[in-house]
Amino acid sequence: MARVAIIGAGFAGHTAALYLGSILGTRHDITMINPSERFLYVPSLVWVGVGHMKPEKTRFRLQPVYDRMHVRFLAGKALEVHPDERFVVAEKNGAGADRLVRVGYDHLIIATGPRLNFAATPGLGPEAGHTHSICTQAHAVESRDAYLENVARMKKGEKRKLVIGTGHPGATCQGAAFEYITNIHKDLLRQGVRDKAELVWISNERAPGDFGVGGITARHRGRMLTSEEFISAVFREYGIAWHVQKGVLEVDEAAIHWEDYDGGYGETTYDYAMLIPQFTGMPLKYIGENGDDVSAKVVNPAGFVTVDGIYGRPYETTAGDPESWPRVYQNPEYESIFAAGIAFAPPGTISQPHVTPNGTSITAAPPRTGMVSGIIGRVVAMNIIDLVQQSPMTHGERMTEMAAACIASMGDSLWDGSAATIMMYPVVPDHRRYPNEGGRDSFVTQMEMGLAGAWMKRMIHTTFRHKLQGRVGWGLIPE
Numbered sequence: 364m365a366r367v368a369i370i371g372a373g374f375a376g377h378t379a380a381l382y383l384g385s386i387l388g389t390r391h392d393i394t395m396i397n398p399s400e401r402f403l404y405v406p407s408l409v410w411v412g413v414g415h416m417k418p419e420k421t422r423f424r425l426q427p428v429y430d431r432m433h434v435r436f437l438a439g440k441a442l443e444v445h446p447d448e449r450f451v452v453a454e455k456n457g458a459g460a461d462r463l464v465r466v467g468y469d470h471l472i473i474a475t476g477p478r479l480n481f482a483a484t485p486g487l488g489p490e491a492g493h494t495h496s497i498c499t500q501a502h503a504v505e506s507r508d509a510y511l512e513n514v515a516r517m518k519k520g521e522k523r524k525l526v527i528g529t530g531h532p533g534a535t536c537q538g539a540a541f542e543y544i545t546n547i548h549k550d551l552l553r554q555g556v557r558d559k560a561e562l563v564w565i566s567n568e569r570a571p572g573d574f575g576v577g578g579i580t581a582r583h584r585g586r587m588l589t590s591e592e593f594i595s596a597v598f599r600e601y602g603i604a605w606h607v608q609k610g611v612l613e614v615d616e617a618a619i620h621w622e623d624y625d626g627g628y629g630e631t632t633y634d635y636a637m638l639i640p641q642f643t644g645m646p647l648k649y650i651g652e653n654g655d656d657v658s659a660k661v662v663n664p665a666g667f668v669t670v671d672g673i674y675g676r677p678y679e680t681t682a683g684d685p686e687s688w689p690r691v692y693q694n695p696e697y698e699s700i701f702a703a704g705i706a707f708a709p710p711g712t713i714s715q716p717h718v719t720p721n722g723t724s725i726t727a728a729p730p731r732t733g734m735v736s737g738i739i740g741r742v743v744a745m746n747i748i749d750l751v752q753q754s755p756m757t758h759g760e761r762m763t764e765m766a767a768a769c770i771a772s773m774g775d776s777l778w779d780g781s782a783a784t785i786m787m788y789p790v791v792p793d794h795r796r797y798p799n800e801g802g803r804d805s806f807v808t809q810m811e812m813g814l815a816g817a818w819m820k821r822m823i824h825t826t827f828r829h830k831l832q833g834r835v836g837w838g839l840i841p842e
């Protein structure tokens with residue numbers, strides 16, 4: 364009997380658990396370790412953050428799904444990985460002397476998502492700082508309350524300045540922040556106070572619409588359009604001011620302090636700010652057979668798990684060269700360890716990096732969206748299934764082969780909502796295959812704006828929840 368342990372039930376780990384459990388679960392031991400007993404559908408936190416979705420609608424219980432899928436569920440937190448002896452030390456939720464447990468494995472998937480590193484920007488974040496976040500359910504609820512308090516003040520006639528974007532020079536997840544600011548715009552219109560709000564976008568992107576993927580160029584109504592033109596047009600139409608090429612260094616009660624591409628320092632005042640923090644890897648201890656720290660063999664300095672990509676090459680070599688990007692997401696030092704979703708270390712950035720004259724790197728980090736995370740979860744699971752069945756690994760997918768859809772809803776109504784839909788293939792440009800199209804397939808890569816996107820966004824929320832709950836036909840719904 365083979366033992367597979369998975370750490371983290373997000374898009375990546377949970378997808379892997381569905382495949383592993385349904386194919387191997389009756390004959391082998393598949394264990395999921397996750398602190399929460401509920402799956403969190405993170406993309407819908409944007410709607411929670413403006414008060415348009417109840418938080419409980421973004422969650423479902425994992426235990427019934429794992430019971431059906433033959434996955435053992437350990438509600439708790441992994442603390443240590445012992446890669447030589449192949450076991451994980453986890454702390455079960457609740458009280459009691461037997462809280463620390465050992466979970467042995469033959470194959471391990473680390474899918475712990477991002478650590479929200481608010482501490483990297485003094486004054487950032489809802490816990491120890493002055494800004495808000497929509498990255499966790501608790502954060503989104505707290506953001507919603509603060510946002511609605513601002514709306515109430517606007518209804519009394521006050522003017523308020525709302526600043527949304529990234530809160531660190533190396534942050535990612537610009538798509539989520541963009542979706543949040545456009546939802547706020549739409550909600551303010553609905554609440555009849557749009558004229559009382561100054562809306563400002565601040566980000567570390569080279570240009571609006573970069574989104575950490577270097578932006579895209581696509582055919583739109585018969586002509587080639589860049590995402591910079593597309594997103595700038597949205598900002599102009601919605602009366603949103605934008606400040607890009609800004610690396611946020613610090614936040615105080617009144618202002619966001621930043622450095623720009625030229626090395627100049629400045630500040631943006633705010634009444635309400637939602638800024639995405641830097642993401643790092645989740646801290647786990649990696650302990651060798653002699654009790655020594657073997658972290659350097661498993662993770663990079665930022666805590667992301669190193670896998671089968673080629674690390675340390677310059678941007679010009681990494682970007683657009685498929686060979687640089689991992690295919691099977693397996694750690695080269697410990698073949699039993701795989702990483703999926705945000706937990707794996709990308710070999711470089713997709714957006715062109717920039718270092719200011721003061722030496723600050725202001726560079727959007729590569730996004731690993733829910734779709735990408737789910738695909739990697741499936742690839743890793745299918746390869747482990749191969750290995751358990753004594754076959755060589757037959758699955759592989761690089762980010763230079765994956766498509767991604769970024770659907771930024773602008774209001775959630777199916778009647779007067781809208782969405783900017785950006786389809787790209789591949790996520791990481793492949794200049795060998797698409798040398799004349801900026802590295803992406805211009806047939807598939809598209810940008811559209813309209814009500815259809817709002818329907819698609821709602822459909823994705825519903826179908827993904829269906830899939831992730833392992834309901835009838837789940838395996839037919841693509842990641």
Ligand SMILES: Cc1cc2nc3c(=O)[nH]c(=O)nc-3n(C[C@H](O)[C@H](O)[C@H](O)COP(=O)(O)OP(=O)(O)OC[C@H]3O[C@@H](n4cnc5c(N)ncnc54)[C@H](O)[C@@H]3O)c2cc1C
Pocket residue numbers: 370371372373374375376396397398399405406407408409439440441442474475476477497498499536539645647703704705706731732733734735736769770
């Ligand atoms: C507001 C917002 C909106 C977004 N919108 C979209 C969108 O529209 N489309 C899209 O494709 N992507 C979107 N994304 C990105 C998407 O949510 C992420 O790409 C995705 O959640 C990453 O999946 P993951 O499995 O790698 O990590 P996560 O979803 O973060 O899951 C990681 C899991 O690991 C658990 N974990 C962490 N540490 C431990 C430990 N020590 N032991 C056990 N378990 C642990 C966590 O509790 C969590 O359950 C959005 C993100 C945000 C923040």
